[in-house]
Amino acid sequence: MIEEPPKLQIRKTIRRPGADQIAAFRDIPTGFLCDAMEGQGALCSTIQPVGGGRDLPTHAYGPAVVAENGPAEILATMGAVHVSQPGDIIVSAVHGHKNCSAAGDRFCGIMKNRGVAAFVTDGQMRDYPGIVAAGLPAWCAGLSPNSPYSNGPGKVGFGAVVGGRYIETGDMIVADVDGVVVIPFSQIDAVIAQLAAIQELETALDAKVQNGLSEMAAIEAMLADGTAKLVD
Incomplete structure (x- = not known):
């Protein structure tokens, strides 16, 4: 070099979805969102609610x-x-580096004071006790007491x-106890358009299960048309 x-380097213009777009993701489970994106969208399962979600809210949504x-930076x-606005979710990429913290209680407190909705990191x-006291929902890849540096570049x-x-x-970022899902900016409206239908299908299936559903109709159909067969 x-x-x-x-x-x-800080980008001058930070794009964000509109208020109505953001509000559409309130209380939406991450599984519904993955269903709206061909079963994909979740970050690696190593990124989970800090502390297993036992002491902090486990649902957050907002623009990244x-x-x-x-x-270790x-x-x-x-x-x-510094450039965050209320409702944002700060996503810290540390290239998956382990054995070093990407944020601690004071950072969480400052973010909470600014109105940040949540913190997500692959580090x-x-x-932990101070993070709980700050009350900011956070998703990460575990805990480490080692300190990071602030030398850059970033x-x-x-x-x-x-x-x-x-x-x-x-x-858009939506996170819950199952993990963290990212909805690309260009797909936000398309995903929103599918949510009502997905919720309706899920509600209908929930009702069937609660009423005793115990058969797999798709398997019965496959056995009937020969695409599946019983063997000894």
């Missing part, structure tokens, strides 16, 4: 503000907090690979 990159940190997260966190407001999926600033 001929020249060192800037320590921190992506902080692309390097391993936090400078970009600091920049993301680990620390200061980028804010662009995109990064987190948990095996590329997340662009402005994408």
